[in-house]
Amino acid sequence: MSKLFKSLIMGAIVGILEVCLMTFQNADLYSNISTLIHWIVLGFLINYVNLNIKPWLKGILLAEITALPIVALLLKSEPVSGVPILVLSAVFGAILGIWGDKYAK
Secondary structure, eight states: OHHHHHHHHHHHHHHHHHHHHHHHHTHHHHHHHHHHHHHOOOOOHHHHHHOOOHHHHHHHHHHHHHHHHHHHHHHHHHHHGGHHHHHHHHHHHHHHHHHHHHHHH
16 A cells, blocks of 8 residues: 555544544534544645654644644634644544554555
């Protein structure tokens, strides 16, 4: 399998995990689709961006940076939702960084 395909699959796996967690919060279809796309793109970004730092740290950094616009949108209507988004972004970003370093070469 190519690095691109592996990266997209890794992102899709993490995206599906987060969508599953979001179903407990009764998230709407558009939020679920947005989350899935976000993680698929992150699977690509984390595995192709070279920052010369530890893979888990690169994953956290990129996941947090890309989560900021989502959190900013939610601040007005659901300010409490920002914390779980940032926590899950850090956890799943680190996982993607580690997986990518190990498997997406």
